[in-house]
Amino acid sequence: MELSKNYIPGEVETKWYKHWIDQGYFHSEPNDKPAYTVVIPPPNVTGVLHMGHCLNNTIQDILVRRARMQGMNPCWVPGTDHASIATEAKVVAMLRERGIAKSSLSRDEFLGYAWEWKEKYGGIILQQLRKMGCSLDWDRTSFTMDPDYYETVIKVFVDLYNKGKIYRGKRMINWDVRAKTALSDEEVIHKEVNGKMYHIRYKLDMPGEEYITIATVRPETIFGDTAICVHPKDDRYKNLVGKHAFVPMINRRIPIIADDYIEMEFGTGALKVTPAHDINDFNLGQKHGLEVIETLNEDGTMNEEAPMYMGKDRIEVRKIIADDLEASGNLVKLEDYVNQVGFSERTDAIVEPRLSLQWWVDMKQLAGPALEAVMSDEIQFHPAKFKNVYRHWMDNIKDWCISRQLWWGHRIPAWYDVDGNVYVAENEAAVNEKYPETKGKTLTQDSDCLDTWFSSWLWPIEVFKGMSNPNNAEINYYYPTSTLVTAPEIIFFWVARMIMAGEEYMGKIPFKDVYFTGIVRDKQGRKMSKSLGNSPDLLGLIDQYGADAVRFGIMIASPAGNDLLFDESTLEQGRNFNSKLWNAAKLLKMWETRIDTGINNKGDVPQDAAFAMDWFQAKLSATQVEVDSMLKEFRLSEALKTIYGLIWDDYCSWYLEWIKPGFEQAIHADVYNKSIEFYDSLLQLLHPFMPFITEELHHALKTQTEDLCVKEYETIGKVDEAVLNAGALLKNVISTLRDARNKNQIKPKDAIDLHIQSENNAAYQRIENILAKQINAKSIAYTQASIGSSIVVALEKDKFYLVADQAIDTASLKENLLKDLAHQQGFLASVEKKLSNEKFVQNAKPEIIAIEQKKKADALARIQTIEESLAQL
RNA sequence: GGGAGCAUAGCUCAGUUGGUUCAGAGCAUCUCGUUUACACCGAGAGGGUCCGCGGUUCGAGCCCGUGUGCUCCCA
Numbered sequence: 001m002e003l004s005k006n007y008i009p010g011e012v013e014t015k016w017y018k019h020w021i022d023q024g025y026f027h028s029e030p031n032d033k034p035a036y037t038v039v040i041p042p043p044n045v046t047g048v049l050h051m052g053h054c055l056n057n058t059i060q061d062i063l064v065r066r067a068r069m070q071g072m073n074p075c076w077v078p079g080t081d082h083a084s085i086a087t088e089a090k091v092v093a094m095l096r097e098r099g100i101a102k103s104s105l106s107r108d109e110f111l112g113y114a115w116e117w118k119e120k121y122g123g124i125i126l127q128q129l130r131k132m133g134c135s136l137d138w139d140r141t142s143f144t145m146d147p148d149y150y151e152t153v154i155k156v157f158v159d160l161y162n163k164g165k166i167y168r169g170k171r172m173i174n175w176d177v178r179a180k181t182a183l184s185d186e187e188v189i190h191k192e193v194n195g196k197m198y199h200i201r202y203k204l205d206m207p208g209e210e211y212i213t214i215a216t217v218r219p220e221t222i223f224g225d226t227a228i229c230v231h232p233k234d235d236r237y238k239n240l241v242g243k244h245a246f247v248p249m250i251n252r253r254i255p256i257i258a259d260d261y262i263e264m265e266f267g268t269g270a271l272k273v274t275p276a277h278d279i280n281d282f283n284l285g286q287k288h289g290l291e292v293i294e295t296l297n298e299d300g301t302m303n304e305e306a307p308m309y310m311g312k313d314r315i316e317v318r319k320i321i322a323d324d325l326e327a328s329g330n331l332v333k334l335e336d337y338v339n340q341v342g343f344s345e346r347t348d349a350i351v352e353p354r355l356s357l358q359w360w361v362d363m364k365q366l367a368g369p370a371l372e373a374v375m376s377d378e379i380q381f382h383p384a385k386f387k388n389v390y391r392h393w394m395d396n397i398k399d400w401c402i403s404r405q406l407w408w409g410h411r412i413p414a415w416y417d418v419d420g421n422v423y424v425a426e427n428e429a430a431v432n433e434k435y436p437e438t439k440g441k442t443l444t445q446d447s448d449c450l451d452t453w454f455s456s457w458l459w460p461i462e463v464f465k466g467m468s469n470p471n472n473a474e475i476n477y478y479y480p481t482s483t484l485v486t487a488p489e490i491i492f493f494w495v496a497r498m499i500m501a502g503e504e505y506m507g508k509i510p511f512k513d514v515y516f517t518g519i520v521r522d523k524q525g526r527k528m529s530k531s532l533g534n535s536p537d538l539l540g541l542i543d544q545y546g547a548d549a550v551r552f553g554i555m556i557a558s559p560a561g562n563d564l565l566f567d568e569s570t571l572e573q574g575r576n577f578n579s580k581l582w583n584a585a586k587l588l589k590m591w592e593t594r595i596d597t598g599i600n601n602k603g604d605v606p607q608d609a610a611f612a613m614d615w616f617q618a619k620l621s622a623t624q625v626e627v628d629s630m631l632k633e634f635r636l637s638e639a640l641k642t643i644y645g646l647i648w649d650d651y652c653s654w655y656l657e658w659i660k661p662g663f664e665q666a667i668h669a670d671v672y673n674k675s676i677e678f679y680d681s682l683l684q685l686l687h688p689f690m691p692f693i694t695e696e697l698h699h700a701l702k703t704q705t706e707d708l709c710v711k712e713y714e715t716i717g718k719v720d721e722a723v724l725n726a727g728a729l730l731k732n733v734i735s736t737l738r739d740a741r742n743k744n745q746i747k748p749k750d751a752i753d754l755h756i757q758s759e760n761n762a763a764y765q766r767i768e769n770i771l772a773k774q775i776n777a778k779s780i781a782y783t784q785a786s787i788g789s790s791i792v793v794a795l796e797k798d799k800f801y802l803v804a805d806q807a808i809d810t811a812s813l814k815e816n817l818l819k820d821l822a823h824q825q826g827f828l829a830s831v832e833k834k835l836s837n838e839k840f841v842q843n844a845k846p847e848i849i850a851i852e853q854k855k856k857a858d859a860l861a862r863i864q865t866i867e868e869s870l871a872q873l
Numbered sequence: 874g875g876g877a878g879c880a881u882a883g884c885u886c887a888g889u890u891g892g893u894u895c896a897g898a899g900c901a902u903c904u905c906g907u908u909u910a911c912a913c914c915g916a917g918a919g920g921g922u923c924c925g926c927g928g929u930u931c932g933a934g935c936c937c938g939u940g941u942g943c944u945c946c947c948a
Contacts, residue, residue, distance in 0.1 A: 006913085190948085263874095279948095340948085388877055389946065396876095396947080488945090523884095525944090556899080559886055563944090567885085569900075576913040587910035638887070641899065653915080663909055735917080742917050748906060776908090827894070839931035848892050848932095855893075 003589055003700055007582040009546025013692045016709075017130060025068070025710055026135045028075035030477035036067035036074040037481035039460050040136065041494070042144065044083035045122035046090050049538045051520040051528055051566055052487065053125070054132065055558060058551045059517060060485045061134045062636060065688035067482075068135070071712045075478055076135060077463045079142035080123055084409035084452045085179060085187075085346045091117050091408065107407050107447070114408050128539060133547050133691045135709075140463065144455040145410070148468040153410045153455045154426055155467065156505070161424045165362045166402075168414075168422060172279045173401050175354035177300030178347040181405035182358050184451060188342040188351050195341075199268060199333035200325060202228065205244040205253060212237070212245055212256065213332050215267025217339050218277070219325065220317040222247055223295040223306040225254055227273040229284060232258040234269050248330045249308070249321075257288050279353050296352060315350070359403040359412060359448075366500040367397045373499055373509050382515045382634040383560060386488060393492050400497075402451045409449030417441045457497035460484075460510040467505060475506075484511040487519065515634050518563035520554075525565060541571060548690035549574030555689060556644070558637045577644065578693050581683075584652050585697045588676060596666035608769040609671045612658035615727035616678055618720040619650050625716055627685060640689050647682050654731060658770045676701050684708060730767050737775045737800060740793045743816065746804050751778035755787045755801040792869040794820070797861050799869060814870065821866045828859040 020026060028035075038060050043053060060076060067074040091114045092102050102110060122143075129136065142149065160166040174183040198219045201211035214228060225247050230237040241258045261284060262271055275285030276294040285292060295305040302309040302317055308324075309317045325331040342351040371394040373379045374387060381387050403412060415423045415431050415438075423438055425431040432439050461467055466475035480502070486495060495514060502510035521527055528535040541550050552574030558564040605613070623646045630639040659675060661667045680701060683694040687708050698708040737754070746752065754777040756764055761782045764771065768780050786792070787801035791813060794800075834840055835852055 006911095385878065392876060393947080491946095519945095557885070562879090562886080565885065567900095570885095572913075573900075576911095579911065579913045583911035583914090585910085590910070635887095638898095641887090645898085652910085656910085660910095739917060742905070745905090748908070748916080823894095834932080837931055841931085843931050844892070851893050858894090 003582065003586050007546075007578045007693060009548065009578070009692065010543070012696045013131075013133065013547050016692055016695045017133060019707070020135070020709055021138070023707070023710075025707070026076070026137050027139050028073055028137050030473055031073055033071065033073040035478050035482070036064065036072040037478040038064055038074070038076045038483055038485070039463055039481055040076065040078050041484075041486045041490075042079045042081040042142075042456065042459060043125045044086055045080040045118055045143070046083060046087050047080075047125045049125055049128040049132075050535055051538060051554070052517075053129075054538055054550065055520055055554050055564070056485055056487070056517050057129055057132060057134050058554060059515065059636060060483075061132070061551075061691075062555070062688040063483055063485070064135055065691060065709070066631060068710060069684065069687065069713050074135075075137055075140070077140045077142060078126055078129070078134075078136040078138060079140075079459075079463060080126065080144070081452060081456055082118075082143065082145045082409060084404060084406050084449055085181065087114065087118070088406050088408040089179065089346060110407050131539060131542055131547060132551065135691075142459075142463045144452070144459070148465060149455065149458075149462050150410055151426075152458060152462050152467040153450065154413045156458065156501075157410075157413055157450065157454070158424055158426055160361065165365055166359060167362065168357060168359050170355060170357045171360070171399075171401070172282045172353050173356050173358055174342065174344075175298070175352045175356070176344040176347055176349055177296075177298070177352055178349035179344065179406075180298050182354075182356065182401055182403060183344060183346075183351060184401050184453075187345045189345050190340045190342050192338055193341045195337050195339055196322075197267065197335045197337035198322060198325075198331065199335075200248065200272075201330050201332050202245040202248060202254075202272075204240070205246060212240060212270055213268045214270045214272045216272055217337060218274075218318065219321050220302070220306075220309070220314050221274045221277045221295065222272060222321075223250060223302070224274040224276045224293045225252070225272045226275060226285065226290040226293060227254050227288065228256045229259050229262055229271045229273050230256065230269060231262040231264045232260060234262075234264050237270060248325060248328065250306075259284060259288070276355055277353055282353070282355070292355060294355065296354070300349075300352060314352075358401050359414075359450075361400040361402055361454075363397045363399050363500075366504060367394050369503040370394065370496060370499040373503065379499065379509050379511065380513050382513060386491060386514075386516055389488075390491060390496065394496065400451075402454050403446075403448045404451055405447075406449045407447075409452065410455055412446040412448050412450060414446040415443040416446070417443055453493050453497060456494055457501040458505075460498060460502065461506060479506060480509050481511045483513045483515060485515045485517060488516040489519070491516070513634070518558060520566050521563050523565055523567050525563075528566070536566070536568070541568075545571045545575045546578060546692070548693050549578055552577060552640070552690055555637055555640050560635050560637060574690075577648070578690075580648055580652060581693055581697060584647075584656065584679065585700055587656065588672075588679060588701065591661070591667045591672055591675075594661065594664075594666050595669050595672050603668075605668050605670050606769070607766050609659045609668065611723075611726070611767055612655055612770065613671065613674050614720065614723045615730075616651065616655045617717065618723045619646070619727065620678060620681060621717045622719045622724060623650075624681075624685065625719065628716070643682075643686050643689070647686065651678065651682060654727075657774065660773075684711060684713065726763070726767075729763070730770065733795060733800070734771065734774045736793060736795050737802065740791055740800075740802060741775065744791055744802075744804070744813070746802075746806065748776065750804060750806070751776050753777065753779045753781070753803040755781050755783045755790070755803070756798065757783050757786070757801070758798040760798075786868070786872050788872075792817075792872060794862070794865040794869050796858075797865060799865060817866055817870050821863065821870070824859055824863050824866065828856065828863065831856045831859065 040060065041056065064074045064076045094117060095102060095113060126141065157166060174188050176183050195217050197215050197217055199213050199215050200219060200222065201213045204210040204212060212228060228245055230241065232241070240256050243256050244253050245256060246253055262269065273281045273284055273290060275282045275290050275292045277296070284290070293305055295303055296314060297303050301311050301313050304310055306317070309320065322331060322334070343349065344351055371391065374381065374390055381390070413424060413426055415428060417438065423431045423435045423443070425434045428443060431443065458467065460481050461475065461479065464475040464478050465472055466479060484495065498510045502508060519527060522534040526534060545553070549571050553571035554564070554566070556573065557566065557570045623642060627639045627642055630642065659671050680698060683698050687694040691709065695708045698704060741752070754775070758764060771777065772780055783801070787803065790801035790803045792799060792801055831852055835856065841849060
């Protein structure tokens with residue numbers, strides 16, 4: 001097979017992905033091999049591939065492909081999440097564009113549109129994952145609203161209700177005024193906002209014109225005020241406690257109470273208490289038995305409690321009311337103030353605390369075993385620093401609000417009779433059976449849906465039908481899954497809750513390792529976002545650079561446990577790496593036609609080539625061991641860097657040059673075959689990271705019986721340390737002599753004569769040819785004495801004399817030697833100081849002292865060599 | 874307000890139990906070079922007060938304290 005001049009990714013990628021699928025390599029069935037299970041974090045059904053997905057799924061694919069090549073039975077399950085609020089928002093927007101209001105539709109009509117939309121646009125992302133080469137088992141594609149899955153979610157709700165772990169309660173929740181639904185705490189994003197602090201005076205209910213001044217950032221909430229609170233020890237207000245004041249504009253009479261919750265230094269030290277619109281005020285109200293007055297409609301406009309502003313949005317009212325208060329003389333002061341405001345993750349609306357009747361999961365009971373599983377390292381977090389974050393959250397866990405005022409999702413299985421009694425069961429028939437008193441009564445189902453995460457916390461179980469068909473062969477084989485790869489942002493949303501569900505319903509943890517990826521940011525460290533326009537088009541990048549280059553680029557820039565700053569230049573590096581791989585293969589193919597088939601073939605492999613082969617074998621084994629341990633510790637980026645260096649530097653720059661035959665000369669068959677074998681091992685090592693080009697080249701090298709994708713790694717050979725060291729010495733000698741040539745401005749084309757003065761000539765004799773080739777020497781000789789008019793280079797205890805035709809720049813040579821001498825002398829001094837320190841000799845471990853003594857001896861020898869060289873100049 | 878983490882070369886990061894010539898890698902930069910795989914290349918070089926201060930120790934990039942700056946999570 002002839003290789004084209006350049007590697008062209010497009011066709012190759014399509015060809016191999018289709019081949020892998022046709023061969024069924026990605027499909028898994030339970031068998032005798034150990035399972036390696038990964039469930040994809042299901043992207044939103046509305047999703048399109050972005051850089052975060054690219055990173056996350058590349059990592060999963062690396063782990064899965066590696067497991068496959070290690071002879072395990074990997075199963076990577078794809079799927080999507082119905083994403084109730086995000087999807088409903090998109091469908092509503094789509095309908096609005098068509099001139100249809102959601103309010104004009106029945107629930108069923110709306111869901112009809114939603115399903116239609118889901119079938120049309122949902123799961124585009126799954127198609128895009130194929131482009132990246134992800135080895136997902138497509139036959140197992142799941143959706144969180146598949147019929148079985150839906151039933152399971154309902155079953156879990158009923159079960160937790162029966163166990164008393166789900167309850168209905170009126171609580172302060174986060175209200176999204178745009179989506180008109182409750183949000184969980186995790187769906188609220190806190191941001192700093194520049195606002196104003198309003199100092200407002202309330203007239204006291206006593207003779208004369210006496211006032212108390214409060215400070216607030218939300219003057220529009222005064223209509224909900226039911227008390228003013230001060231600190232009991234605050235001398236300014238002590239005499240007012242127990243008295244009353246009037247809310248401006250509406251003149252409601254409210255009590256002045258005392259509580260040590262108040263911070264005296266903050267604002268005026270007097271707090272207006274609005275139990276309906278602030279969580280802290282609500283708690284305070286509960287404690288003091290205050291009235292709760294709601295002043296907002298569900299869309300964020302003011303209601304009849306604020307007659308003069310009724311129907312106006314609260315944010316708008318904030319501006320108007322300041323003027324009105326000022327006009328009436330009740331606005332005492334206005335100052336700039338920065339405060340934290342909660343925004344809806346989905347709609348970006350400012351979230352309002354709102355009192356409402358919602359469904360809750362009691363988390364305290366579920367949290368215990370889930371915390372223990374992580375703290376005991378039964379589940380391992382990578383990086384481990386997230387254990388702290390996890391513990392802190394679990395220790396302070398709050399109940400989970402799971403009802404959402406939406407239609408798209410799993411409808412809450414609760415029914416109400418006309419009197420408002422609540423009955424919970426799988427369906428109406430089950431209700432009648434469970435609660436016989438309901439027979440014949442008119443029942444209405446709760447119109448709300450469940451939080452999306454209430455279905456995704458069952459993902460690792462239900463993708464194998466572990467709950468809809470308990471104890472089936474697949475769940476028993478694939479569960480617990482092996483590794484979960486996800487973003488730290490959803491550690492509480494998802495990871496913690498999956499652990500809870502796993503413990504609750506399987507009695508087992510859902511996964512053994514959790515790898516948290518970093519967040520993909522742009523070059524300046526900003527998060528990628530649509531509004532900033534700094535999110536590159538991933539498919540465009542794949543078209544431009546090839547999928548392998550994109551995978552390389554994102555992985556090489558992705559230090560374990562840190563965010564990664566995405567820069568297109570790393571994709572360029574990936575593309576260049578493709579070229580390097582391609583060109584190395586081209587070189588090998590060129591030699592294929594020059595294999596020595598004659599008499600020489602029977603002869604021994606030339607000594608220098610034999611050395612090169614031994615050395616690379618050792619280097620390869622050592623690196624395989626290294627990569628193996630890095631991957632075990634999830635240090636993927638480092639593993640890739642290591643492989644990159646092995647291929648580019650050790651194989652291409654050193655090994656291939658060392659065995660390269662002379663111009664149009666033959667190559668020994670053993671050397672050729674070994675080189676092909678090495679190269680194939682490199683491709684195999686790299687394959688999980690860059691699957692397409694490696695598969696292509698694997699087949700290009702020679703006729704293969706097996707695809708690289710499923711070729712199992714062989715046991716790693718023993719590492720020959722002596723050969724490794726000899727190779728390192730050779731590289732060092734070559735670099736040093738090349739440097740000497742450079743510094744003395746010897747042109748690359750000008751061959752030199754090299755004289756070596758060493759106590760160990762044999763070490764050099766077997767690598768003479770390599771050395772001569774690499775430093776362009778026309779002769780190599782061994783000497784006992786110095787050589788006149790030559791460039792002298794000292795390395796360890798050996799000296800090298802370079803004889804060139806041109807004049808020698810003794811000045812710069814001398815300068816370098818003197819520099820080196822000074823360095824060595826300084827080093828020697830520090831070592832001697834250490835050794836003459838009695839305390840060091842007494843306290844340090846013997847092996848450390850031995851090392852110091854060797855350092856001293858080496859330095860002395862080296863100084864002697866340099867001094868001799870200097871003497872000759 | 875509570876909690877977690879980070880600070881090492883121009884940039885992004887390694888640096889394990891305190892001890893080897895330990896101060897490293899990749900990218901970027903500079904010099905030289907188109908020699909028969911590759912200029913998407915080759916050969917070579919320069920570049921750091923390991924954030925500041927104090928402490929423990931024979932010995933600190935690493936341990937302790939403290940200050941400064943930054944990031945994230947939660948309220």
